[in-house]
Amino acid sequence: MDKALGLTLLEEHKSHGGRVMFYEHASGVLGLPARFGVFLPPAAQSGNKVPVVYALAGLTCTQETFLIKSGALAEAARLGLALVTPDTSPRGAGIEGEATDWDLGTGAGFYLDATEQPWAQHYRMGSYIAQELPLLVESALPLDGTKRGIMGHSMGGHGALVHGLQAPLFWKSISAFAPVVHPSVVPWGKKALSTYLGTNHAAWRAHDAVCLLEDGYRHSAPILVDTGMSDQFLQRELQPWHLVEAAEKAGQTLICREQEGYDHSYWFVQSFVVDHLRHHAAILGVA
Amino acid sequence: MDKALGLTLLEEHKSHGGRVMFYEHASGVLGLPARFGVFLPPAAQSGNKVPVVYALAGLTCTQETFLIKSGALAEAARLGLALVTPDTSPRGAGIEGEATDWDLGTGAGFYLDATEQPWAQHYRMGSYIAQELPLLVESALPLDGTKRGIMGHSMGGHGALVHGLQAPLFWKSISAFAPVVHPSVVPWGKKALSTYLGTNHAAWRAHDAVCLLEDGYRHSAPILVDTGMSDQFLQRELQPWHLVEAAEKAGQTLICREQEGYDHSYWFVQSFVVDHLRHHAAILGVA
Numbered sequence: 001m002d003k004a005l006g007l008t009l010l011e012e013h014k015s016h017g018g019r020v021m022f023y024e025h026a027s028g029v030l031g032l033p034a035r036f037g038v039f040l041p042p043a044a045q046s047g048n049k050v051p052v053v054y055a056l057a058g059l060t061c062t063q064e065t066f067l068i069k070s071g072a073l074a075e076a077a078r079l080g081l082a083l084v085t086p087d088t089s090p091r092g093a094g095i096e097g098e099a100t101d102w103d104l105g106t107g108a109g110f111y112l113d114a115t116e117q118p119w120a121q122h123y124r125m126g127s128y129i130a131q132e133l134p135l136l137v138e139s140a141l142p143l144d145g146t147k148r149g150i151m152g153h154s155m156g157g158h159g160a161l162v163h164g165l166q167a168p169l170f171w172k173s174i175s176a177f178a179p180v181v182h183p184s185v186v187p188w189g190k191k192a193l194s195t196y197l198g199t200n201h202a203a204w205r206a207h208d209a210v211c212l213l214e215d216g217y218r219h220s221a222p223i224l225v226d227t228g229m230s231d232q233f234l235q236r237e238l239q240p241w242h243l244v245e246a247a248e249k250a251g252q253t254l255i256c257r258e259q260e261g262y263d264h265s266y267w268f269v270q271s272f273v274v275d276h277l278r279h280h281a282a283i284l285g286v287a
Numbered sequence: 288m289d290k291a292l293g294l295t296l297l298e299e300h301k302s303h304g305g306r307v308m309f310y311e312h313a314s315g316v317l318g319l320p321a322r323f324g325v326f327l328p329p330a331a332q333s334g335n336k337v338p339v340v341y342a343l344a345g346l347t348c349t350q351e352t353f354l355i356k357s358g359a360l361a362e363a364a365r366l367g368l369a370l371v372t373p374d375t376s377p378r379g380a381g382i383e384g385e386a387t388d389w390d391l392g393t394g395a396g397f398y399l400d401a402t403e404q405p406w407a408q409h410y411r412m413g414s415y416i417a418q419e420l421p422l423l424v425e426s427a428l429p430l431d432g433t434k435r436g437i438m439g440h441s442m443g444g445h446g447a448l449v450h451g452l453q454a455p456l457f458w459k460s461i462s463a464f465a466p467v468v469h470p471s472v473v474p475w476g477k478k479a480l481s482t483y484l485g486t487n488h489a490a491w492r493a494h495d496a497v498c499l500l501e502d503g504y505r506h507s508a509p510i511l512v513d514t515g516m517s518d519q520f521l522q523r524e525l526q527p528w529h530l531v532e533a534a535e536k537a538g539q540t541l542i543c544r545e546q547e548g549y550d551h552s553y554w555f556v557q558s559f560v561v562d563h564l565r566h567h568a569a570i571l572g573v574a
Binding site: 013014015068069074228230261262263265266270274 | 300355356553561
C-alpha cells in the first residue's frame, strides 16, 4: 500500500498506545521529496477510520516540531484523533539565498502557492496542504476525510485560518495558536507575500485571514484562537484584534482568547493544546 | 536573591499556569558555568514550597530535553510537583576529544565524579547532583527539600537509580525510563566507567544500581522502572532483568514494567510520564 503511493516510512514509534510515523514521498505538487509526520491514536489500530487534524507549524519548524513539543499526543490518543504534520516549506529547491533568512524560503513556505520567480516552481505549499497531502495520507492510512480539521501555530496559524476559511467544507474545524491573522500589514507577512506573490496587493487577499473575512469567506463552525499577551511578536506580527474586528463585522463566530503572561513558544502551545483538540473533537463529532 | 546565589536567569516562560525557567550559574563543584531547567507548578506561585522531582536526561541531551519533549508539565502542574532538569555533563572543560564520542565526555557525564585524568577536575556530575544543584536551587526557589524525588531516562535512569539508592533519605522517591541498570557489564557503561574511574572494578560498584543492591543498598519506597520491549538498546545496554534479579535477592520493592512495542525515544517516555509523576507524588505525599 505504501509503495504503491510512493510513500517511504522513515521512522515509526509506538506512543500513547498509538503510533508516530514519519514519511517521505515524491511530491508532484512541490516537484521535490517532502516529509510529513502522523500520529495514529489507538482507536485506529484495528483499521477503523478516525477523525484527523492537520497541524501546521511555524517559521523554522519541521514535520517533527508540533508532534514532539506540543504535548498533544496524550489527549489525541484519548479522543481518538489522528494528527498529520506537514513540513513548513519545500526543501532543496536550490534557489539562491533560500536558506539565508529564517522568515523566508526554507522553513517559511507560508502555506501558499508562489506565483513569482524563482519561487513559483517549487514553493507550492498551498496546493500541497489543500490537496496533495490530505488525499495521499488519507488513501494510505485509516483516516476519515469527512472529519478533517486544521490547526496551526504562528505562520501555521495563518495557514490554518486561511485554508479553513477558503475550504470550509473540506476543513470542518479550525483553530490557531498565536496566528499571523493579517499578513498583508505586518513585516513577516509583507515580506513573504511580496516575495512569493509580487506587489499586486489584490493577490494577497486570498492569503490573509482578515481579508478573507472581509471578502465574504465564512466558516460554519466557531474558530478557536489563543494568543499569549506576553508574546514577543504580539504587536509587530500577530495583532489578533484585526481578526476579532473582522469576525465581528462578518458575523463569523470566533473564540479569540487572550492568555495573560504567555509568550510565543511551545511552552505556550502545550498549555492550551488540550483545549484545541477538544474543540476539534467536538466539531468533528467525536467528543 | 538570584544574584546572591550567582544564578543568572536565561529564559522564563509561562506554561500550564506555572513557569519554566532556565538558569546558568558558576558551579563550584564543576569549576565551570552550568545550566539547568526548572518547572514551577501553579501551586508554587504564591511562594508555597512544593515537592520537587529531579529529572536526569540521557546521552546527548541537555537541560531542555526532558522539559520540552516528555509532555510532563501538564500533569506536574495538576499534581503541584516542581521539576528540576540538570544538564547531562559539564560543558567546555576543554579536554581533548571531549566532544568526539556521543557516549563519552560532553553530553555523557554519567552523573558521577571522575577520578581519572584528564576528567577528574571538571567531570564531577556526581557531587553536582547529590549536593550542589539541590542545595542551590532549593535555596533560590520555593521547593520543599523534604519532598524530593529523582527520575531519569537511559543514562539518566542510571543516575536516578544510583543516586536514589546511595542517598535514600535525601531522595525520597525513584523512577526510571529505560535505565542502564548494570553499567559494569554493558558497552556504554564499561566505556564510561573505565574512562572516568579507571580499571579498578571495585570502584565501579558504587556507580552501578545492580551492584549497589548486591552490596546492601536499599530504598524504603518502591522503585518504578519502565522499559520498552522494542527498545533498540534493550539487549546491548539496558538488560533490565539484572535489576529485577538483584532487587528480588535484595528484597527491594521494584515495579519493573515491560512495555510491549515501545522503543528508547521520548515517544516512549511521554507515553508513561504521567504514571511516573503520580508514583513520585504518591510517595512524596501529595497525590
